[in-house]
Amino acid sequence: MKIGLDIMGGDFAPKAAVLGAIKAYKVLQGHTLVLIGDKEAALSILAENGVSADNFEFVHTTEVIGMGEHPTKAIVQKPDSSISVGFNLLKQGAIQAFSSAGNTGAMLVGAMFSVKAIPGVLRPAIITIVPKLKNGLGILLDVGANADCKPDVLVQFGVLGSLMAQHVYNIDNPRVALMNIGEEEEKGNLLCQATYPLMKTTSLFNFVGNAEGRDLFTDSADVYVCDGFTGNIILKLAESFYGISRKKGIKDDFFDRFNYEQYGGSPILGVNAPVVVGHGISNDEAIKNMVLLSKDMVESDLVNKIASALQ
Known part of the structure; x- marks a missing residue:
């Protein structure tokens, strides 16, 4: 399983997100955490904490959707933002879940534009x-x-x-x-x-x-x-x-x-993949629990169970 984490989302990003990823890695047990955002910033934080970059995968992005930006405009106008790229990876199946403590509206719009609602929702x-x-x-x-x-x-x-x-x-x-x-x-x-x-x-x-x-x-x-x-x-x-x-x-x-x-965060229920939105003030502990909730949602096969219930 590959879990995507937006490391640029939240008031204390990217530091809180990367530190949370370190905590999550210790308990993920064989699953892969994909850090989406400024790779150099992530590598620097990992090095400061004596953690090997080999423990993670990285997808570098150059743009960030701010907390106060208009969700739809931001998704369209910033295709290389960590949220937009994260949802593209989710749509392609490159990751099985995506979580972010960033702009909630952008996460909702991104989910609806990319993986879309489960038929019947x-x-x-x-x-x-x-x-x-x-x-x-x-x-x-x-x-x-x-x-x-x-x-x-x-x-x-x-x-x-x-x-x-x-x-x-x-x-x-x-x-x-x-x-x-x-x-x-x-x-x-x-x-x-x-x-x-x-x-x-x-x-x-x-x-x-x-x-x-x-x-x-x-x-x-x-x-x-x-x-x-x-x-x-x-x-x-x-x-x-x-x-x-x-x-x-x-x-x-x-x-x-x-x-x-x-x-950790709040799942968006009713879309075709596990998506979790974290609090904007999330610290490293909250980020860790957001990632673990994403894992639990994948393992529970909740998306398919919702689809079956609505047939």
Whole structure:
């Protein structure tokens, strides 16, 4: 297996990305990590840390897509950027997965332009992990790819999240809930009211009803579905818990599990290859875990399982 890593993406690139690659290499066990970006910069960082360049493959690029650039324009106008080249390699099959802590919009556009959506997928979604209070984890989607959704799209998010929970996180018969403002079937805005009966009658996943915001970190469900606008607000709020606990001097195992570094990145579900987007502030530990998540997605054969489910 060859895993592509954009070493130019993120606020602390390329140093954090290369240091993360070094950490990932130590646990990849026979798989190859392909570093995509400024090769000379990568070689310099490896040399500084006494690591042989022979441990990696390199694809040199000359351009970088900035965090604030327009995604579509940047992909088109910068064909030799690390993100554009990474997606070309993924499309050609030269790598089996691609990850980056760079421009999220460019990663979404690049995925849709190159490997494209799996046939039958209405809209790919971005997922995030939510820790459960007692133990284990849940999945929340969408968290930003689709600010506006239709009911059939949310139903499909339930399928995508359920398959991810089952095959990547080994959760048996995942329970899927619809994020709403109340538990009752008739509650919610027009989108939730139209989605609930579709989820209630589907045989594609194990629907357990509505979930409120206070349920998110409990064991009431394994997969929580919402539109990307709602999901992104929830995600950003949840991300603040770890920082607030640190600033207040609170040391707590549960709040420590809100540290994004542990999870590495967020997969884009519904495209024809494993693609993982990391946080822009990713450090070396987060980059390592982003690479390992990419490996897990390849090994789980999740893409083919999604394709089979949607046939």
